[in-house]
Amino acid sequence: DTEVTQTPKHLVMGMTNKKSLKCEQHMGHRAMYWYKQKAKKPPELMFVYSYEKLSINESVPSRFSPECPNSSLLNLHLHALQPEDSALYLCASSQDRTGGVNTEAFFGQGTRLTVV
Amino acid sequence: QKEVEQNSGPLSVPEGAIASLNCTYSDRVSQSFFWYRQYSGKSPELIMSIYSNGDKEDGRFTAQLNKASQYVSLLIRDSQPSDSATYLCAVNRDTGRRALTFGSGTRLQVQP
Numbered sequence: 001d002t003e004v005t006q007t008p009k010h011l012v013m014g015m016t017n018k019k020s021l022k023c024e025q026h027m028g029h030r031a032m033y034w035y036k037q038k039a040k041k042p043p044e045l046m047f048v049y050s051y052e053k054l055s056i057n058e059s060v061p062s063r064f065s066p067e068c069p070n071s072s073l074l075n076l077h078l079h080a081l082q083p084e085d086s087a088l089y090l091c092a093s094s095q096d097r098t099g100g101v102n103t104e105a106f107f108g109q110g111t112r113l114t115v116v
Numbered sequence: 117q118k119e120v121e122q123n124s125g126p127l128s129v130p131e132g133a134i135a136s137l138n139c140t141y142s143d144r145v146s147q148s149f150f151w152y153r154q155y156s157g158k159s160p161e162l163i164m165s166i167y168s169n170g171d172k173e174d175g176r177f178t179a180q181l182n183k184a185s186q187y188v189s190l191l192i193r194d195s196q197p198s199d200s201a202t203y204l205c206a207v208n209r210d211t212g213r214r215a216l217t218f219g220s221g222t223r224l225q226v227q228p
Contacts, residue, residue: 033216041220042220043160056215090159090160105150107152107160107161107162
């Protein structure tokens with residue numbers, strides 16, 4: 001089973017709203033990722049959690065706030081977003097074998113976010 | 117110089133032909149290499165991973181890695197219209213900053 005589940009699939013929110021994106025995996029993976037993808041562009045890394053600790057923050061604006069409540073769950077809290085934040089938000093997970101060869105990262109189906 | 121470079125295409129091949137997709141990377145610390153397929157409006161789907169020099173075959177797909185030349189390629193044999201998609205090359209390190217870095221993707225069109 002290589003399933004990463006993201007909810008919701010679609011989200012429309014106003015600039016003053018607060019919403020959360022959710023991601024879940026049951027593959028025993030210890031690394032989880034948030035990527036943002038704009039149309040006709042590759043995924044762009046936002047955050048990495050390794051063993052439930054934030055290991056990479058790609059200078060993402062504070063209106064995006066990640067959270068990793070446990071090893072299976074990853075959230076992305078959204079507040080005061082701008083229309084230019086509209087994009088496909090992708091969650092991914094992988095095993096994180098320190099000192100060894102990285103294993104594959106598997107993506108969820110994404111959340112299509114529209115900020116109005 | 118971009119970390120991972122791909123020709124954006126579109127690469128157009130007739131049905132049944134071999135499609136050849138290429139990728140170069142600049143970070144010599146990269147150790148893991150992946151090809152993802154992404155259909156329009158969908159998320160990336162992993163189709164191949166390769167970690168050591170040489171060829172790796174899986175069905176109609178062959179990945180080739182040459183670390184000395186910092187070059188990764190994907191061959192798709194007997195291309196089908198359903199292979200029409202954007203193919204993303206991704207690289208990763210084993211140490212330091214460990215997260216996928218993607219190329220811009222090559223759009224493949226397989227003509228029936």
